[in-house]
Amino acid sequence: MAAAGTQKIGPIAGLGAMAYHAIAVLGDFTLFSIQTFGWIVRRKPSRGTLLPALYLVGVRSVPVVAVTGMFIGMVMAVQMFHQFDRMGMASRLGSMINITLVRELGPVLAATMLAGRVGSAMAAELATMKVTEQVDALATLGANPIHYLVVPRLIACSVLVPLLTILADFMGIMGGALIVTRIFGVEAHFYWQHSQGYVQMYDVFSGLIKAWFFGTAIGLISCHRGLNSQPGAEGVGQASTESFVASFIAILVIDFFLGLLLINLYEVLWGGAAASLLS
Amino acid sequence: MTALDPLPSPLIQFANVGIAFGAQQVLRDITLSIPRGQTLVVIGESGCGKTVLLKLVIGLLAPSSGESTFDNRVLSQLADRELTQQRLRFGFLFQGAALFDSLTVFDNVAFGLRAKTHASHDQIAKEVRQRLGEVGLPESVEWKKPAELSGGMKKRVGLARALILQPEVMLYDEPTTGLDPIMSDVIAELIVQTRAQNPVTSVVVTHDMKLALKVADRVVMLSPLSRLADGEPQILFDGAPEELAQCEDRRVRQFVQGEAGDRLREMAG
Numbered sequence: 001m002a003a004a005g006t007q008k009i010g011p012i013a014g015l016g017a018m019a020y021h022a023i024a025v026l027g028d029f030t031l032f033s034i035q036t037f038g039w040i041v042r043r044k045p046s047r048g049t050l051l052p053a054l055y056l057v058g059v060r061s062v063p064v065v066a067v068t069g070m071f072i073g074m075v076m077a078v079q080m081f082h083q084f085d086r087m088g089m090a091s092r093l094g095s096m097i098n099i100t101l102v103r104e105l106g107p108v109l110a111a112t113m114l115a116g117r118v119g120s121a122m123a124a125e126l127a128t129m130k131v132t133e134q135v136d137a138l139a140t141l142g143a144n145p146i147h148y149l150v151v152p153r154l155i156a157c158s159v160l161v162p163l164l165t166i167l168a169d170f171m172g173i174m175g176g177a178l179i180v181t182r183i184f185g186v187e188a189h190f191y192w193q194h195s196q197g198y199v200q201m202y203d204v205f206s207g208l209i210k211a212w213f214f215g216t217a218i219g220l221i222s223c224h225r226g227l228n229s230q231p232g233a234e235g236v237g238q239a240s241t242e243s244f245v246a247s248f249i250a251i252l253v254i255d256f257f258l259g260l261l262l263i264n265l266y267e268v269l270w271g272g273a274a275a276s277l278l279s
Numbered sequence: 280m281t282a283l284d285p286l287p288s289p290l291i292q293f294a295n296v297g298i299a300f301g302a303q304q305v306l307r308d309i310t311l312s313i314p315r316g317q318t319l320v321v322i323g324e325s326g327c328g329k330t331v332l333l334k335l336v337i338g339l340l341a342p343s344s345g346e347s348t349f350d351n352r353v354l355s356q357l358a359d360r361e362l363t364q365q366r367l368r369f370g371f372l373f374q375g376a377a378l379f380d381s382l383t384v385f386d387n388v389a390f391g392l393r394a395k396t397h398a399s400h401d402q403i404a405k406e407v408r409q410r411l412g413e414v415g416l417p418e419s420v421e422w423k424k425p426a427e428l429s430g431g432m433k434k435r436v437g438l439a440r441a442l443i444l445q446p447e448v449m450l451y452d453e454p455t456t457g458l459d460p461i462m463s464d465v466i467a468e469l470i471v472q473t474r475a476q477n478p479v480t481s482v483v484v485t486h487d488m489k490l491a492l493k494v495a496d497r498v499v500m501l502s503p504l505s506r507l508a509d510g511e512p513q514i515l516f517d518g519a520p521e522e523l524a525q526c527e528d529r530r531v532r533q534f535v536q537g538e539a540g541d542r543l544r545e546m547a548g
Contacts, residue, residue, distance in 0.1 A: 052381075129380075136339050137377035141391045141440075142367045144359070 032146075032224050036154055039147040045155065049148060053156035057118050061164055064117055065110050069168030072105055073097060073175030081184050090186050094195030097176035102199055106169035107207045108255055111161055111214035115247035119222035122153055123243035126226025127236040135227065145227065154219035161215030162208045169207065202270075206262040213258060217250040290315045290448065290480050291336055295345035298331060304504055305331050307513055308345070311499065318474060318481040320491040320520070322534065323501035328513075329484040330374070332501070333450050336482060337369050338362050349448075367395060370441030370479075374453040376433040378425035384411070384436050385421040391444045410439040414469055431462035438469060449473060451483040455490050467493045488535055495520040500531055 009017065076097050084093045126149060129135050135145045177195075181188040222243045229239035291313040298306045305328040313319050321329050334340040335347050338354035346353050349365060357365065378387050388407045392398050398406070408418060414435040425433060434454060441449065451470065455463035467490045474481060474494075485491055491498060500516035500523075507513060516523065516531045523535050533540050 132375055132380075133373045133377040134379055136334070137371065137373060137379070139339060139363075140337060140366055140369060140371040141444075142363050142395045143390075144363065 028228070029220070029224050032227075033220050035146050036150050036220065036223075039144065039151050040155070043147060045147065045152045049152040050155065053152040054160065056121075057114065057153070057156040058160040058163065061114060061117060061160070062167065065113055065164045065168050066171045068109060068113055069101075069106065069171035070175035072109055072168075073101060073172030073177075074179045076100065076105075076172075077176040077179035077184075081180060085184075090180070090184065091190040092194045093180050093186070094173075094177060094191045095198035097180075098173050098195050098199050099203060101172040101176075102169050102203045102207050104207075104255070104259075106172060107161075107165045107211040107214060108251060109172075110165040110168040111211060111218060111251050112248060114157065114161055114164065114215070115218050115222075115244055115251065118157070119218045119247045120240045120244045122219075122222040123226040123229075124236055124240040126223055127229030127239040130227055130229055131231055131236060150219075150223040150227070153223055154216065157215040157219030157222075158212060159215070161218065162211040165207060165211035169204075202266055206258075206266075209262065210255060210258050213254050214251050217254060218247045221247045221250060288315065289313060290350055291482070292348045293335070293345065294348070296335060296342045296347050297344040298328075298335065298340060299343045306335075306342075306501075307504055309501075309513060311514070311517075313480060313482065315480050316478055318470075318483065318494055318496045320483045320485060320495035320498045321501060322485060322488070322491055322498060323515075324503055324506075324534065325486075327501040327503040329501060330452050333371075333452055333482060333484050336448075337366055337371060337450060367391075367444055368447045369450060370444065370446035370448070371450045372434070372437050372441050372452065372454055374456060376425070376437035378428075378433055378436055378440070380425055383422050383424055384416075384428070387425070387436060388440045388443055390440065395444065406443060407439075410443050411436070413442070413472075414439045415465070430457050431459070431465070434458065434462075434466055435469070438466075438473075442473065445477065447479060449479050449481045451481065451485070453485055453487075454483065455485065455487045463487060463490065466490075470494045488537070492520050492523075498523055500534065502530065506530075 077093065080093055080096060081090060084090050084096070126135075129149070135149070138145050138148055173195075177188070177191060180186050181191055225239045225243040225246065229235045289312040291311075293309050293311040296306060296309045296311075297304065309332070321332060323329050331340060335342055336349070338347075338349070338357070341355045346355070348354065350368075352361075352365065354362065354365070378384075379390070382390070385404075385407055388410055389403050392403050392406060407421070411418070411421070416432065416435055416439070420428065420432065420436070425436070428436065438454075449470075454466045454470065458466065470481065470483065470490075471494055473479060481494070483490070483494055496519075498516065498518065498520050499514055501513055502515050504513060515528050516526055518526075523531065526532055526535075
């Protein structure tokens with residue numbers, strides 16, 4: 001027994017062990033996700049578990065998402081204004097800021113803030129519950145830990161990340177407009193007129209679709225990491241960190257593939273007009 | 280009842296049960312049978328697998344080898360829903376009480392009733408107050424959070440929570456660890472009282488010999504596998520508590536008397 005624990009392994013065996021571990025974690029995560037969706041379909045969560053999760057994920061994230069969204073819009077305005085002004089297109093800057101926010105930065109930013117603020121906290125909370133045997137206690141009292149702990153958090157993330165994205169988009173658009181019209185003196189009428197024509201409903205829709213996937217990924221990853229944490233304070237900290245890192249990577253990977261998919265979908269649905277999306 | 284009485288039908292049975300976590304084998308070839316109504320105390324050094332054994336009894340862990348059965352049902356073969364139903368026949372007092380941090384004492388104790396019955400708020404309140412009263416806690420603690428309670432109070436709330444569904448089997452994991460001698464005796468009295476009031480089968484895991492001798496019908500002593508020779512049984516003692524002191528196995532006597540012996544030298548070596 002002791003020998004097995006301290007046995008030295010070569011680099012090839014080490015690589016194999018790492019690959020095996022990665023596949024095992026992926027398999028476990030897949031099973032966990034299937035179980036979670038199974039519980040969502042089978043039984044709705046109680047108000048007593050859902051409302052606190054909605055409050056934690058949604059209400060308490062509003063100030064952070066609003067402030068960061070606004071400053072991203074303002075920073076974009078500051079960084080891009082002079083280039084656009086040199087080309088005599090300062091009044092068209094709104095179209096660039098708005099479409100970037102709605103399609104990319106809004107969803108990614110809101111999701112990243114949520115992964116850091118809420119995802120890590122959820123992972124740490126569940127990890128602490130596991131370490132202190134509260135998860136086992138739930139099971140002994142006839143409650144399924146996935147139904148009781150994971151489902152409300154997942155629903156809260158899936159529903160509220162798109163709503164927070166709308167907030168981040170709105171604040172970013174307002175922040176950009178404020179800088180361009182009030183600080184750089186571009187006529188507000190022309191700024192808004194040019195902005196209007198470029199952002200289509202499909203852009204808003206694709207941003208919200210991405211946000212839904214990001215929210216779902218954050219919810220699942222955070223809860224999975226939390227419920228599979230190692231014992232002790234170090235395990236709790238590690239679960240929290242792993243949750244953020246894995247969520248952030250997932251957000252970027254999903255963003256890339258969904259971006260491709262949604263652009264191609266647009267092309268299939270509306271033909272060559274996809275070119276305008278890429279313009 | 281004593282270990283020598285004719286045994287009623289076993290409620291909990293382990294047949295050659297083993298469990299490993301990765302490369303680390305914790306329990307090996309455990310065969311054990313616990314009849315209805317018996318209070319079994321499991322003693323042994325830290326790390327010998329006592330808590331793991333308790334979690335195997337209730338199906339929170341599945342054995343790597345062998346079979347653990349409860350009321351003639353193999354737990355590892357039960358579907359999730361049926362396993363959940365079976366678990367409701369157990370009450371579990373966890374080592375650190377495992378109270379839900381985000382809930383008040385009242386909500387902790389009421390949890391099982393809310394989850395598994397359709398009792399009205401008034402019925403739940405009455406039941407919760409009765410249970411808290413039984414473990415000697417005043418109504419004033421009802422709206423406190425677990426973080427505001429002392430260790431002894433947490434254990435008593437945990438006991439009230441475990442008892443609220445009137446379980447057939449009570450599992451106690453180190454119920455007196457971290458408590459002062461008086462509070463330890465209070466918990467021991469509560470265990471005795473619980474059995475006197477309800478015909479429960481109990482499994483108590485502890486290091487506390489005073490508690491063991493006070494509550495046990497039967498004592499089982501486990502050894503850590505690292506201290507055993509290959510093939511040597513992990514159960515060092517299985518018998519009535521009064522036989523412990525006369526046990527021929529030096530390791531059992533050493534544990535019961537709490538003597539370090541040459542352990543310090545072994546550890547240094």
